[in-house]
Amino acid sequence: MVDTTYLAAVVALVLGTSVEQGGTATPVERPVVEGGSVELRCDIPYVRSEDFHWLRSNDGVILKRWANTQPDEFQIFHLGFQGRVSLEGPDGVDLRINNVRREDEGSYYCQQIGADTSRDGTPQKLLVADAGPRLDSGDIAGISVGAISGIIIVIVATSTITYYCCKRRNQKTILIVAGYMFLPHTTASIYFSLLQACY
Structure with a gap:
């Protein structure tokens, strides 16, 4: 697993970039019922000419949208989210997770990486509640x-x-x-x- 704080520090050291580590801030809790849907909003200004990511703490990048691409042109790096995530909102940067699973719990944050900067959004902690007994x-x-x-x-x-x-x-x-x-x-x-x- 990739420690994103360490990775960002290495990038800053090697490339001389400035890094805003929003991903290390206190997460905002986002409760959701198992099997439901949730939309995590990205609160950093979107720059189309920069690469855009959604990350989960201790897992690294789960989704990447390349610079100058459309919202549906992204790559999923975590197979557990295959077919269940999309980018929503006016700029196509809000992460929507459908059919939420118990293992989706964790702290998520968006990130933009430019030529000389890296900006992280406010982390959001996804809390998955039990949907209750289901009748078969x-x-x-x-x-x-x-x-x-x-x-x-x-x-x-x-x-x-x-x-x-x-x-x-x-x-x-x-x-x-x-x-x-x-x-x-x-x-x-x-x-x-x-x-x-x-x-």
């Missing part, structure tokens, strides 16, 4: 079986009660059971009042 087809099937079983139990219980009541020829009991099962609460109260008056 087996779970859904289990829920469906449970719901059907509950309906069958209710039907069997109702049929048993109805049969028992009919056998004893107790019409009032049948009406009370039917009221409890099929009538809303308010309607059932009126229904039972009338029922008491009739018997």
